[in-house]
Amino acid sequence: MSDISRATEDQLQSLFPGGRMTKNALPSDVNFVICEGKGSRVLGTDGRWRIDYVGGAGALILGHAHPAIVTAVQEQSAKGTHFFGLVNDKALDLAEEMIKAVPCAERVIFTTTGSESTYYAMRLARAHTGRDLILKFEGGYHGNHDYSNLSVAPKAASNYPGGQPDALGIPSGVQETVMVAPFNDIDAAARIIKEHKDQLAAVMLEPVQRVIFPRSGFLTGLKNLCDEANVLLIFDEVVTGFRLAYGGAQEAFGVTPDIACYGKVMGGGMALGAVAGREDILLNGNPGVTGDSKGIAISGTLHGNPLSAAAGLACLQTLRDLNPYDDLRAKGDALRSAFQEVLDQHGLGIRVIGSESWWQFFSGCHEPVDYADFLASDMLKTELLDLALSREGVFVMPNTRRFVSAAHTNEDLEESVLALDAACKAITRG
Numbered sequence: 001m002s003d004i005s006r007a008t009e010d011q012l013q014s015l016f017p018g019g020r021m022t023k024n025a026l027p028s029d030v031n032f033v034i035c036e037g038k039g040s041r042v043l044g045t046d047g048r049w050r051i052d053y054v055g056g057a058g059a060l061i062l063g064h065a066h067p068a069i070v071t072a073v074q075e076q077s078a079k080g081t082h083f084f085g086l087v088n089d090k091a092l093d094l095a096e097e098m099i100k101a102v103p104c105a106e107r108v109i110f111t112t113t114g115s116e117s118t119y120y121a122m123r124l125a126r127a128h129t130g131r132d133l134i135l136k137f138e139g140g141y142h143g144n145h146d147y148s149n150l151s152v153a154p155k156a157a158s159n160y161p162g163g164q165p166d167a168l169g170i171p172s173g174v175q176e177t178v179m180v181a182p183f184n185d186i187d188a189a190a191r192i193i194k195e196h197k198d199q200l201a202a203v204m205l206e207p208v209q210r211v212i213f214p215r216s217g218f219l220t221g222l223k224n225l226c227d228e229a230n231v232l233l234i235f236d237e238v239v240t241g242f243r244l245a246y247g248g249a250q251e252a253f254g255v256t257p258d259i260a261c262y263g264k265v266m267g268g269g270m271a272l273g274a275v276a277g278r279e280d281i282l283l284n285g286n287p288g289v290t291g292d293s294k295g296i297a298i299s300g301t302l303h304g305n306p307l308s309a310a311a312g313l314a315c316l317q318t319l320r321d322l323n324p325y326d327d328l329r330a331k332g333d334a335l336r337s338a339f340q341e342v343l344d345q346h347g348l349g350i351r352v353i354g355s356e357s358w359w360q361f362f363s364g365c366h367e368p369v370d371y372a373d374f375l376a377s378d379m380l381k382t383e384l385l386d387l388a389l390s391r392e393g394v395f396v397m398p399n400t401r402r403f404v405s406a407a408h409t410n411e412d413l414e415e416s417v418l419a420l421d422a423a424c425k426a427i428t429r430g
């Protein structure tokens with residue numbers, strides 16, 4: 001049974017390659033066309049409201065259409081939506097707020113997406129160090145440009161530090177500039193950093209890699225290794241920024257990187273990203289200042305646009321006032337433990353993983369510490385559960401980390417637990 005009509009399916013096929021707008025499409029039997037989002041729920045054109053744990057891939061920490069963000073966007077749209085990446089009052093205020101909140105942020109460069117932020121961060125690191133190589137971690141996602149589409153979801157074990165392209169069309173020359181290590185393995189990272197330090201510009205990672213939290217000492221260990229080797233440490237805080245804590249992973253884990261990348265929450269769900277970091281490194285973003293007339297050539301029509309900046313500012317101000325982080329953790333804990341109880345009752349051999357506002361199903365014999373643990377797990381089983389849960393009215397993307405937001409209510413959580421029970425019954429029925 002599909003939630004999408006035959007006519008809509010035909011329309012999708014006639015408009016988009018393969019009938020999908022991006023690779024993040026739902027499988028066709030649970031696919032639906034979204035026409036509205038309110039608080040913790042999304043409405044499909046099929047008239048069905050679903051409890052949303054996708055949350056704009058983590059961007060919507062306050063839920064959909066939060067009144068403060070709606071008002072800010074309405075007011076700004078009447079005053080002009082963009083002025084070609086030129087300084088504007090909302091971008092100024094947002095940059096100031098970020099510099100106050102983020103430990104590493106001495107300066108800010110605005111972009112339009114998280115992918116652009118990681119792309120420019122790598123370029124800044126290369127310009128600053130005069131070296132080409134970047135070390136990332138297997139399973140870590142940094143957006144969709146050529147340098148980041150390597151070993152995000154390889155189908156086979158890696159031959160570290162060699163990476164595997166996740167997409168077609170990535171030049172082999174680019175692949176040669178990106179090395180890969182297993183997440184949470186400080187000894188493996190140390191070996192690679194020490195061996196390649198003369199060519200290594202930066203180590204880039206998601207401090208919480210997808211749904212995997214760092215082992216105690218892993219981030220500090222990386223920081224020390226980078227400092228010793230004179231290599232830059234880049235935190236991709238596109239998801240963790242303003243979500244894990246107001247000051248992001250750097251505040252939560254007490255480790256300050258040289259550069260950090262932003263998107264998602266900082267734009268209040270609108271198109272906005274940023275690179276923040278040490279002044280001496282970010283100076284290269286400004287042509288002429290370092291005596292090089294080129295700089296790293298940062299430019300974008302919508303960079304720091306006032307519409308997104310107004311949304312981001314409203315989101316950050318609300319987060320600052322609300323301080324929802326204890327509540328997010330409590331909701332996450334409650335959902336994970338209630339879900340685990342249901343799964344155990346049905347004996348499915350699936351665990352609920354994650355921490356704080358993150359959660360996901362995992363079918364492996366221990367808590368995952370790296371991507372290889374996912375590769376070794378039964379991902380088909382968890383996908384089937386995700387699909388069954390979707391059929392019960394809970395919006396999740398299969399085998400992808402998901403989030404509770406400040407908008408989720410106790411009723412949402414209770415309804416989700418009942419939905420999971422129904423999903424498990426459907427699975428065990430066959």
Ligand SMILES: Cc1ncc(COP(=O)(O)O)c(C=O)c1O
Nearest residue numbers: 113114115141142143238239263
């Ligand atoms: C950790 C991380 N970095 C970068 C990105 C890319 O951001 P965007 O989709 O805005 O380009 C994402 C997107 O999900 C992400 O999760």
